[in-house]
Amino acid sequence: DIQMTQSPSSLSASVGDRVTITCRASQSIDNYLNWYQQKTGKAPQLLIYAASSLQSGVPSRFSGSGSGTDFTLTISSLQPEDFATYYCQQSYSTPFTFGPGTKVDIK
Amino acid sequence: EVQLVESGGGLVQPGGSLRLSCAASGFTFSSYSMNWVRQAPGKGLEWVSYISTSSSTIYYADSVRGRFTISRDNAKNSLYLQMNSLRDEDTAVYYCARQVGYYKWFDPWGQGTLVTVSS
Numbered sequence: 001d002i003q004m005t006q007s008p009s010s011l012s013a014s015v016g017d018r019v020t021i022t023c024r025a026s027q028s029i030d031n032y033l034n035w036y037q038q039k040t041g042k043a044p045q046l047l048i049y050a051a052s053s054l055q056s057g058v059p060s061r062f063s064g065s066g067s068g069t070d071f072t073l074t075i076s077s078l079q080p081e082d083f084a085t086y087y088c089q090q091s092y093s094t095p096f097t098f099g100p101g102t103k104v105d106i107k
Numbered sequence: 108e109v110q111l112v113e114s115g116g117g118l119v120q121p122g123g124s125l126r127l128s129c130a131a132s133g134f135t136f137s138s139y140s141m142n143w144v145r146q147a148p149g150k151g152l153e154w155v156s157y158i159s160t161s162s163s164t165i166y167y168a169d170s171v172r173g174r175f176t177i178s179r180d181n182a183k184n185s186l187y188l189q190m191n192s193l194r195d196e197d198t199a200v201y202y203c204a205r206q207v208g209y210y211k212w213f214d215p216w217g218q219g220t221l222v223t224v225s226s
Contacts, residue, residue, distance in 0.1 A: 034212040036152075043202055043219055044144075044152065049212035087152055091211035094166040096142070098152040 002026050002090050006099035012107040019075040021102045023088035028068045032092035035064055035073045038101075039084045047086075048073065078104070109133040109215055111203050116220030123193050123224070129186040129203030129217055137181035140206040142213060143188050145199035153199075156188065157206070171197075193224045 003026040013019050023033065031051040036044040046055045048064035051071055061076040075082055083106055088099040115127040129141070143155040156177040157166040165177055176189040186203050200221050204213035 032210050034210070036213075038152075043216040044213075045216070046212055046214040049208065049214075050210040055214065089152075089154075089213070091206075091213075094154075094157060095168050096154040096157070096211075098154065101151045 001095055002029060002093060002097055004088055004090055004097050004099040006086075006088055006102050008102060009100065010103040010105070012105055013078050014107045015078055015080060017078045017107075019078050019082075019104060021073045021086055021088075021104075023066075023071040023073070023099050025069045025071075025090055025092075029090045029092035031067055032090055033064075033066065033071045034089045034091060035062075036087045036089065037082075037084045038087065044087065075104075109205070111205065111215060111217035113201065113203055113217040113220040116201065116222045118223045118225065119193055120226050121194060121224055124189070124191045125193065125222060127188040127190065127201055127203075127220060127222070129188075131184045131186065131205070134205070136179075136184040140211075141179060141186045142204045142206055143177060143186075144202045144204055144213070144216070145197075146202070146219075147196070147199045150199075155201070158186070190222070193222075195224050198222060198224045 005024045033051045035048040038044040052064045063074045065072050085101045085103045087101050110132045112130045140159050158177045174192045178187045200219040202216045202219045204216045
């Protein structure tokens with residue numbers, strides 16, 4: 001099985017900050033990497049697919065990069081509605097494993 | 108509007124059974140592979156099962172293989188998860204999710220249904 005790790009596990013940031021979350025796969029997954037945002041009590045929502053493609057309707061302050069084993073989610077200017085938990089997921093092979101999540105909260 | 112709505116969750120005793128349903132609308136259900144994903148209280152996301160468009164290909168997580176059965180009825184635009192021999196550790200919110208595109212991302216997700224396994 002492919003293991004996914006994320007760092008940091010949590011971070012505190014202020015509105016307007018640039019935030020970077022990293023995700024690493026235990027083996028190469030090409031660009032089969034997706035990012036989801038989950039707010040408390042809600043279902044996850046797709047932000048980025050195929051490592052760097054922005055889902056329709058998602059603000060352009062979100063961006064993704066990387067290929068192979070190392071990936072990054074960047075929020076260029078954190079907004080109040082961005083405080084949430086972020087998960088990466090590999091869709092290269094089953095089981096479609098998720099990272100443990102990164103909780104972004106208010107500093 | 109593309110929508111997924113889960114139902115069938117509830118309280119069940121260890122060893123019991125439950126059948127979850129996911130009703131799809133707003134898209135051609137038969138054209139998409141589907142997945143179940145669960146989230147234990149306060150924990151992260153765990154992929155549970157996958158089913159292809161024609162049900163010809165099915166995968167399970169090791170944690171549920173042999174106890175859970177995924178199925179679909181394309182005529183009814185519905186996805187199912189039959190859960191048998193339930194354990195305490197199966198307690199979670201269960202989400203259905205549509206699988207999309209070459210890189211197989213999940214979008215959208217349903218709102219989830221809570222399964223609680225407890226005596």
